[in-house]
Amino acid sequence: PPAAEEGGDAGQQPRDASAVGPPQPPLLRLPRATVSVGVGRNRRRLKQVVGQLLERERENTDSVVRKRRRVEQELVATERSYIAHLELAVEHFMAPMRENKAMLAVADEDIELIFGNIKSVLECAREFL
Numbered sequence: 001p002p003a004a005e006e007g008g009d010a011g012q013q014p015r016d017a018s019a020v021g022p023p024q025p026p027l028l029r030l031p032r033a034t035v036s037v038g039v040g041r042n043r044r045r046l047k048q049v050v051g052q053l054l055e056r057e058r059e060n061t062d063s064v065v066r067k068r069r070r071v072e073q074e075l076v077a078t079e080r081s082y083i084a085h086l087e088l089a090v091e092h093f094m095a096p097m098r099e100n101k102a103m104l105a106v107a108d109e110d111i112e113l114i115f116g117n118i119k120s121v122l123e124c125a126r127e128f129l
Contacts, residue, residue, distance in 0.1 A: 079129055086122040094118065 094115045097106060 076129065079125060083122065083125045083129070086118060086125060089115070090118060090122060 094111065097104060097111055097114075098108075101108070101111065
């Protein structure tokens with residue numbers, strides 16, 4: 001038969017054993033019942049291990065999602081605080097200084113130097129939220 005010429009079945013020796021190496025013992029053949037029980041146990045164990053791995057992955061994913069939410073909340077809280085401080089500087093320092101610049105003897109250039117582009121920064125921060 002053609003299969004025998006190409007190396008034979010798994011349990012048979014090839015015709016030219018010297019070309020392949022030393023003679024190999026025939027494969028161990030187990031009764032079907034023994035193999036089925038072993039496969040069944042392995043499948044159950046495999047399902048159990050895969051289930052455990054999936055559960056760990058879900059827990060890790062949940063943990064990552066919770067951490068990301070905390071980071072997002074912290075960023076939003078920090079940005080709101082930053083906006084509140086910028087508004088405070090504009091309303092309670094820059095605006096009164098501009099209104100009373102003659103009395104304070106402060107030039108417009110000095111006010112611009114002190115506060116720079118604070119209004120633009122404030123607008124940008126508000127848009128970010």
